[in-house]
Each structure stands twice: as structure tokens, then as C-alpha cells.
Amino acid sequence: MSLLVTEWTPSVAAAVEQIASDCQTVDGVNPLDEAAQLRLRHHGLSGSRLWLHENGFALLHEGDVVLAVSYWKRGEGIGSLLAAEAVEGGATSAWSHADHIAARKIAERLGFERTRELWVMRWPLTPFAEPAPAAPEGVTVRSFRLGDEAELLRVNAAAFAAHPEQGAMDAANLAERMAEPWFSPEGLFLAVEDGDGAEQVLGFHWTKVHSATTGEVYVVGIDPSAQGRGIGKLLTRVGLDHLASVVSDEVILYVESDNLAARAVYEGLGFTHESYDTHVHYTK
Template sequence: MVDLELVRRIADAAEEADGAAPLDEATWLALLHRPETVRSWVRVDGFALLIGEDLSIVVDPSARGRGLGAGLAADAVPAAGPVEAWSHGDHPAAEVLAERHGLERTRELWVMRRPSSVPLPQLPVREGITVRGYQPDDAEAVVRVNAAAFAAHPEQGAMDLANLRERMAEGWFDPAGLLVAVDSASGEVLGFHWTKQHSPALGEVYVVGISPAAQGRGLGKLLTLTGLHHLASKGVDEVLLYVESDNAPAIAVYGGLGFEHAANDTHVQYGRPNLCKRSDRVGSL
């Protein structure tokens, strides 16, 4: 079994030093709910985790520069087959390790941020569409829309009812922050914007998913703006989101809403060429 207390201590120290969390939500959910799926190599000052094809290597800042990361990589990087590893913050040391093991830079994920001090546009009116907070009987519809919206993105698209419930069991979950767009006449769920509040000061555009059958009705902008107004009402100082660096249409939408990207707010994925799957952290705009 993984020593969760030790992993959390090292991860917290790395986040404080680097300004970015070294483990994503999916990794934590696996550690907490499906520990049997996690292969681990844990040292007193660092660890490596392998969950399927996803590799994480984290070294306590106080122990860096001693070859610990290289040793963990030598143990944990599979000799063959697909593997994916994220560098949260695009660290030069991660690039060196990746090259040593034949892994190439395959994706860049941008963090874009928006200060709440910038006024928000008024909410657009979409005839025949109602946006409301999540209700318990929406679960199956949200999973269905998510699967259709992210059919080309296995990580997010694979969310089932069990995974939805795991996320909703987290301390940050607020039903009012999971905004659902429904057809006013039929009640059919057309899309959703799941917001997240990390702290009193920080919110996130967590997932925006639109049913392919409802594309072209302006739901992306409507749901995104509704979520931003919700987070502003909670008093956050800043809202962030994640977007693929090559998703020009989404970047244009977010830029028009006041989001900006700084070069050091970039996460890089390394993997074996032609063996990497692709996924988005946020939605189908």
C-alpha cells in the first residue's frame, strides 16, 4: 500500500516550491479509491507512481540535485509500450529525464487565468434554454453528455457514474456550482459547466461539456459565462482553466472573456511517439 501521508507531504512541498501541484485529480482519486491500480516506488524524499500508462515522479525540493529523480525514473519508466508523464510547470529537469528515456514532448496544456476584478459581460439570452444548478436525477444525463462531448478524449470521456460520484464526494463539490443547460420544453440536458472552488480566493472552469447535438446554439459561451458569474458571486479573486495549447477556437473564446496565459503556466506531457492518447482538462467549446 502507498504511504498516502508521505506522498501528500512530498507533493505539498513540491507544490509550494514550484507553484504547481505535481499530482492531478485523477491520480489522487486512484490513490484514494483504487489503490490496487497504482504501482509505486516510494522513498523518504520522493516517489514514482504508475497508473496504467500515466507516470508521476515527484522529489522533495530539499532532496533535489542528488540523482533521486533519475533513480526513480530508472525504476518506474516501463521498458516498452505506451507511457505518459506530465511536467507541471515545464521543468528543465523533467525534459532531461524524458530525453534520457526516449520520451518526446507530445502535448502542452495551458493554464489561463482571469482576475475577478475584470468586469464580466452580461449573460446572453438563449431562447428555449434554461440554465440551473445540478439536481440528483441529472447524474445519468451528465454522464451521457460528457461521454458524447469527450468521445475523442479518453481520460475525460471515460467518466462513468461511479467516477462522477467519486468526484462529488470530494470536499470542494457544490451542486450549485455544477450548472446544467436544459431544453426548456423537453427538459433534455444539453450541456453543463462544472465549476470548482479550490479556496476562498481561487475558482476554476473545471469541465465544460456540450452535447454534439446541441452545438451551434451558443451554449459554450452561455455556460462558461454563467459559471464565471457563479464563481464571482462566491467572492473568488481569480479563476483559472486548462486548455490545450493548440485549441485555437477555445483560446479565442477564453481570451475574449478576459483569460490570459503566462509562459510559466504551461504543463508539458512527455510520451513515447505515436503511443500517446489525448485528452482535455476542459470542455468542448
């Protein structure tokens, strides 16, 4: 039996974290993405609903549900039960952070359609065939400094205006991410240009180091007004060169499967994608 939980207590947090860890052990990915983890850590269940089973959970936020079942209890109907309760509670979309057959079957049964694919692409630190591009005249690439927050948020909002998860980042969200143990200002690169006596940010490449072996192209955002000047390619190479100097095995990134232009850029840099590295979004 599952239970609708109303308070994010230490025992509830421990139960959810254990189930998520069980899933990651087998699936290779945490069913709770970074946004969900930050939201729970800083805001608990404010604005969310949680159905908790001894071996699974369904977390609903703004109509989007994440479903997880411990791997040794799969196939016993727990996922279907949790999904049905979440739909009754208002779920209209769902993420499967691995392309599970079971998730497909539950989605079809509840009338959800596969509407979006997010690819994980990987680069095994192979040498680049070409040298890094030079910065355009008047443009400098440097690391983040205190005081850059407002310009960073401005560019992020403009660059990701059509991207609901990233484009909505505000000062509080930014502060939460920068408070994470992995954050390093040296790994957040800004392309800046002097304008009317003040620096203007044209774009940024935020890198993330997961471990000694793995890094990530976390976010690359370019101000639409600076498109076509080679800023994206420049920042991407600067960030990749940095990651290659601090991790030993690979760099990953996330890209929408239908973003053909971005995929072409990353493939040209040596990134590849395998079918199992696909996150699927279902919509009712």
C-alpha cells in the same frame, strides 16, 4: 534507494502526501493531479505501481508515470533513478505538472518526447465588456439536481469522446467527485431543453471553488448535437458570474494549448496565460 511498494498503507500515503506537499511549496502545483488523488484515496494502488524513495516517488498507472522529488533533494539523481525504474516497469508517458528543466532533461535522456501541453489560464475578475448572452428560445439554465446524473454522463461522454481523462468518467467517478468537500450542486449548471415530455441536457458548466480567493472553470461540456446554438458561451458566462460572486481574486481553467478555438473564447473573456503555467506531457 527506492522501493517498489505494493500496499497503500497509512504510512505510505503519508510519505507520498508529504513529498507532494514539498513539491507544491516550491512549484506552486501538486505533482498529483486530481485524478491521481481520487484514485489513491478511493482505490489505493489497485491498477497502479509505486516506487517510493525517502525523498521522492514515481507513480505508474496505465503506462503514465508521475515523478516527484522533494525540492531540497533535487539534483542528487533521485529523479533519474525513479524514472529509470518506472520505464523498466512499463512507463510510456509522463506528466510534468510544471515545465521543469530537470523533467525535460530526464525525458530526453530516456527517449521521451514533448507531445502535449496543458495550459493554465487565469482571469482576475475584471468586468465584462458585454452583457451575458440570452438563452436560446426553449432553453433554461439551472443548477444540478439529483436525477440529472445519467444525462450529465451522456453529455460528458459525447463532448469528450476524444479526451481520454475526462471522457471516460462513469457513474462511480462522478460519485467520487461529488463526494469531495468542494462539490456544490449550486455551482454545477445545466442547459436543458424540453423534448418529447422529458428534459434533455444540452451542456453543462461545472465550477469549482478552491478557496475564498480562487475558483475554477472545472469542466464545460456541450452535446455535439447542440453545437452552434451559443450554449457554450451562455454556460461559460453563467458559471463565471457565479464564481465572481463567491471568490475574491481569480478564476483559473485548464485548456489544451492546441485548442485554438477554446483559447480564443477564453482570451476574449479576459483569461491570460503565462509560460510557467504549463503542464507538459511526454511520450516515449
